[in-house]
Amino acid sequence: MRHTATPSAAAAALLAAAVLLLPSAPAPAGDAAWLPRPALGQGEKCVADTDWMRRNHMVALTHQRDATVRDGIRTERFSLKGCIDCHAVKGADGKPATAANPAHFCRVCHDYVAVRVDCFDCHASRPEADAAGGRQAAIGRYLGRPAQ
Amino acid sequence: MSCGSKCGSGCGDGATCGSGGARGDAADTARRAFLRGVAAAVTTLAVGVTLYSFGTEPAAARAPVVPGAKVSAKTRWGLLIDAAKCGDGCTACVAACRKENGWGDAGRPATDAQWIRKLTVRNPRNGAAFALPMMCQHCADPPCVDVCPTGASFKRADGIVLVDKHTCIGCRYCMMACPYKARSFIHEPLEDQKPHAPRGKGTVESCTLCVHRVDEGRIPACVEACSDAAGGAMLFGDLNDPSSEIAKRVAAYRTTRIRADLGCDPGVYYRNI
Numbered sequence: 001m002r003h004t005a006t007p008s009a010a011a012a013a014l015l016a017a018a019v020l021l022l023p024s025a026p027a028p029a030g031d032a033a034w035l036p037r038p039a040l041g042q043g044e045k046c047v048a049d050t051d052w053m054r055r056n057h058m059v060a061l062t063h064q065r066d067a068t069v070r071d072g073i074r075t076e077r078f079s080l081k082g083c084i085d086c087h088a089v090k091g092a093d094g095k096p097a098t099a100a101n102p103a104h105f106c107r108v109c110h111d112y113v114a115v116r117v118d119c120f121d122c123h124a125s126r127p128e129a130d131a132a133g134g135r136q137a138a139i140g141r142y143l144g145r146p147a148q
Numbered sequence: 149m150s151c152g153s154k155c156g157s158g159c160g161d162g163a164t165c166g167s168g169g170a171r172g173d174a175a176d177t178a179r180r181a182f183l184r185g186v187a188a189a190v191t192t193l194a195v196g197v198t199l200y201s202f203g204t205e206p207a208a209a210r211a212p213v214v215p216g217a218k219v220s221a222k223t224r225w226g227l228l229i230d231a232a233k234c235g236d237g238c239t240a241c242v243a244a245c246r247k248e249n250g251w252g253d254a255g256r257p258a259t260d261a262q263w264i265r266k267l268t269v270r271n272p273r274n275g276a277a278f279a280l281p282m283m284c285q286h287c288a289d290p291p292c293v294d295v296c297p298t299g300a301s302f303k304r305a306d307g308i309v310l311v312d313k314h315t316c317i318g319c320r321y322c323m324m325a326c327p328y329k330a331r332s333f334i335h336e337p338l339e340d341q342k343p344h345a346p347r348g349k350g351t352v353e354s355c356t357l358c359v360h361r362v363d364e365g366r367i368p369a370c371v372e373a374c375s376d377a378a379g380g381a382m383l384f385g386d387l388n389d390p391s392s393e394i395a396k397r398v399a400a401y402r403t404t405r406i407r408a409d410l411g412c413d414p415g416v417y418y419r420n421i
Contacts, residue, residue, distance in 0.1 A: 069312050072219035072304060072363045081343045098339055122313050122348030124341045 041086035099125035226415035233379035244373030261332035284355035285414035292322035
């Protein structure tokens with residue numbers, strides 16, 4: 001992670017404040033069109049109340065991450081992989097979009113509040129089944145050569 | 149090596165030094181019986197079900213995994229690698245690791261990540277050679293952890309040495325400290341990593357002993373590949389559990405740990421090197 005705790009906390013607070021404004025999706029008629037509407041998950045309901053998730057998802061993810069990496073606690077709830085799998089958004093090619101696509105579940109709100117997350121510097125931003133070839137393509141773009 | 153101070157370097161195990169052929173024969177017989185058991189288990193079970201259950205007594209191989217439980221210091225995961233069974237040209241373990249963890253795509257050998265590699269060690273005087281896989285040795289006293297300025301390089305309670313990439317700043321001190329050249333630095337931006345093995349530009353990484361599999365009660369990908377396709381040279385298990393196959397074999401046979409003289413107490417044991 002490349003930011004310190006202080007900007008992270010500030011970003012979290014900013015995000016928490018900003019997402020309070022977000023409507024539930026699907027938006028009720030007459031809601032402001034300029035508010036971001038992140039994609040609904042594929043399941044029946046989220047792992048926690050929508051209001052709670054808006055305010056606290058970053059805390060839950062950070063807590064879960066330390067428990068998993070350091071202590072080997074691998075529970076389904078609040079796993080980033082779970083969010084990615086459930087909230088996959090289809091891109092122009094019909095496959096789930098990566099975080100490079102502004103329609104990505106995380107980016108819809110994070111772009112709106114101008115909070116950059118670095119989760120996807122390391123973590124996959126779409127479900128594994130759809131990821132074939134993506135890693136090599138990314139390296140190829142970086143190295144300026146076609147994907148092998 | 150436990151006997152290192154008693155019988156000096158070159159002697160693998162004080163208990164077996166000079167113990168004669170009778171014991172070796174008995175151990176050989178036990179080993180054959182064990183291998184028959186493994187062969188039967190591998191051929192009759194569906195892949196990934198209980199492959200981690202080595203030996204003829206599957207239930208004794210490993211305690212059941214408790215979801216959501218912290219890893220315990222009662223366990224010390226380790227590997228026992230028999231170089232005599234490790235084929236010179238075989239890279240099944242390396243290929244399995246690459247596939248499992250998604251590394252080694254960039255085609256730049258000078259800087260490409262290398263979680264595990266095959267080495268051929270040759271004595272130039274007489275030509276004697278053997279091959280072995282080399283990876284993070286999961287030391288009990290890891291130098292990479294000692295030198296890490298941010299605490300990113302750490303040892304789990306169960307002995308697995310990892311990099312917490314959330315706190316890694318990419319300084320690469322650990323790469324310099326590691327006597328085994330086990331760590332790599334990621335130079336390229338990545339996408340579509342394996343969900344269970346996050347990797348990113350600017351961080352250091354190394355063999356995780358397939359920690360995501362171990363936490364599920366499975367064995368590392370290299371060990372699985374070696375038992376499936378190759379010579380069955382690798383054995384994974386709990387060194388702290390006297391009833392585990394690995395602990396029995398480490399107790400029974402002469403084993404070596406590479407650069408044991410450094411006092412890092414590696415968790416990877418080798419035979420026939």
